[in-house]
Amino acid sequence: MSHQSVLLEIYRRLNECYGPQHWWPADSPFEIMVGAILTQNTAWTNVEKAINNLKDAKALNVHVLIELSEENLAKLIRPSGYFNVKSKRLKHFVSWFETAGRFNGLKKLNNEMLRKRLLDVNGIGPETADDILLYAFERPVFVIDAYTRRLFKTLGLIDGTESYETLRRFFESSLVSDVGLFKAYHALIVRHAKEKCTHESSCLHCMVESPL
DNA sequence: ACCCAGGGTCATA
């Protein structure tokens, strides 16, 4: 059986268990990018609080974020944790974003170039870059996170020690390159990890027992 | 009281 059919079958079952997930939850692509940085190693419920603070302060835009001091920005995003680190990272990101000509400038770059540029920003690593590429720029990039690693290790499809790039290539070369599929797949993997499948163990749709 | 969450950087060997 090809990797393609295995991965599609897993997707089919996840989708049957949980249905559409409406991801990424945000009002705009810019909010997605800010959220991608804020959610680094952090529960999403905490990120929501930080984003709401930014909205209440009318600070969820390039101009205000550039003007805002690092200290004041840290206060606003406090609930998301690592607030000093993330304040710096957001500042790095918005300065870069503005300099690069925002969406109209950046959307001209191909996937590989855009990814390279994102990774040059201090505070943006592979997963954050791919969140931004997939959900904000609608590029067909498969996001690898800890949940993905765990699930597919449990399924015996990967060893679990592979590098980020190796795993990303595995998914991207095994699946048809489709933004909608990649978005939905990643969202379902997260959903499956967070809300463990409550179906009977005999459930034919969930081939996986909850990871330990 | 402990554990973890939609990671990434930096210093060290």
Place this chain on the structure above:
DNA sequence: TATGACCATGGG
């Protein structure tokens, strides 16, 4: 290249 310390809040 590869491991470890560090960042920090809030919910279980």
